[in-house]
Amino acid sequence: MSNDAQDSAATVTTVLGPIPAAELGVTAISEALISALPGAEYAPDISMDRSEIFAEAAAALTAFRQAGGSTVVDTTGMFHGRDVKLSEALSRDTGVHIVASTGMGPEELLGGYFLTPQTNPPTPWPAEKFADLFAKEITEGMVVPRVERRGPAGLVVTAAARSGMTPTEESLFRGSARTALSTGVPVIARFGADPVADLGHLLDEGLPAERAVIAGLDCTDVDPAAVASVLDQGAIILFDHVGTETDGWLSDDARADLISEHIANGRGKQILLSSSATGAARGTEANPIGFGYVLTDFLPRLFERGVAEDAARGLVTSNPHTLLARH
Template sequence: MGAQTAGNTTGGTVNTVLGPVPARELGVVAVHEALLSVLPGAEYAFDVTIDRAEIFEILAGRLRDFRDHGGGTVVDATGMFHGRDVRLYEALSRTTGVHIVASTGQGPEEILGGYFLTPQTNPPTPWPAEKFADLFTREVTEGMVVPRVERRGAAGLVATAATREGMTATDESLFRGAARAALATDVPVSIRCGSDAVRDLEVVLDERLPAGRVAVGGLDREDAVAAGAPLEVARRGAYVVLDHVGTEDGRHIGDAERADLAARLVDAGFGDRILLSSDATGVAKGHAGNDVPYSHVLSDFVPLLKARGLADEDVRRILVDNPRDLLSVR
């Protein structure tokens, strides 16, 4: 639906931490989750422990639960510097049989390291989009960085986010850099919207990235729903990501309302533009994680969708076909 959508891509491949896999093998995909999420700097804190064996066991249990409920692939959308551990993810994928897609990217501005904010200029200026584009592109074409050691497998996604109160100049550089990296590599972009989802989407579309290569998250926030953003994003041909399924916090709509929203989008002809995820955190260090299970969409939310009249083929499209088409590299 809408402009510049991606077509059926069952013949494509997807970059996972264990290498490219045929897109048709992904199965049910959780498109926006976190595996190990570490607040930058927390690894140096006196009261934070990083026990890799313990972390592995916790994450393996969560991934097995997802698999046992019918899940096939988890996308870790945390980007570059928030605990991403490619070697750990490789071991988890081999052990559990769950495909793991890791991401490059950064944002929003408030959680960037100083190096990426003021790179040796007087007066200080944001990094230009071209520098972010090069940084992200290399993580796809040369492999994701394991700091001071090596590069590993290719990133399968460029993830970035805008400042909640509104896109800053640095956020715009991030968005444009992410779009340019996607154009150079054919991996998709996942953006978490700020105060104006449609404007944020238009920034990446201005870089001539097809709308069908863009997933817009944060669209189950109360403010985004009130502004009509989910329908407007779908009309432009991008994917509408309801990415806090299972969260009931007053800032996001609840699961009953999410199911209503998904049903309205399907009724409007946009069933091929919907993606679901929980923004769940497997293990959090230095901050409070979101403890919703990766399996929540399958175990609790799918019955709500069916109660609202969605057929099995609608559910399959949302959980299998749509993320497959988004993540495929052709």
């Protein structure tokens, strides 16, 4: 089979079922459809009214579609507000494809069950247990607590603490890589203290580098040499706070300069962009920048720097399409 035929046959798992990768259109690759800190549902000052949450998220998705967007990838994982049934309803109502994720991390945001040693002597959850947990959410459907499995996830996500990876987080990274290998989905991993070492945990499990995404690389304290190393190993880099210019993040002009340089050096197919925008937030501050910011506000900065339109638009079309396609 030719590469073109393989591309045309590739599918991506959305909350409403598989679709051809070519139908994804403009894709916001790493956003939060609903962002809620675990426990927010018990806070008396926070409204968890589902109709309110639906209305907020639907408005954000509709604005994205009106700006030319087609697909939103929700990378919040299992414990940060994911609502499978609500995601299905939002996709049907707005016409925007939604790709949901399994996975969890960093350790400080895990549920207590996953932090309780269940061996003697006590040890963190092993990678194989996380791999089994995540893989079933992809092959059998995401868990709707106490009800059923429903709607499979389309990727696995994880994260490490910025202070440095813990043993549990190493299990999460290795379990995520094993999940990707067994199911054909990619991994998006937010690095901890060392992006190169954290990528190494994924690659050590045999995950092809092109199926591994290292996120959070538009922080001001990231060593450019580390970014270069991630690229040299064939992995994907994700600048996932486009539009955020405070609190340790690069300015958009600095992002545009770096991305233009990487594209000029032939690395354009290894770059992804997102804003980590939120449709609705509870118990945590919303990022109201909008799912379409990269498309409408950031890509023009690349055009101004001489980046060809097809190369710039590939950052929100062909690059995420290739990543999300099941292998």
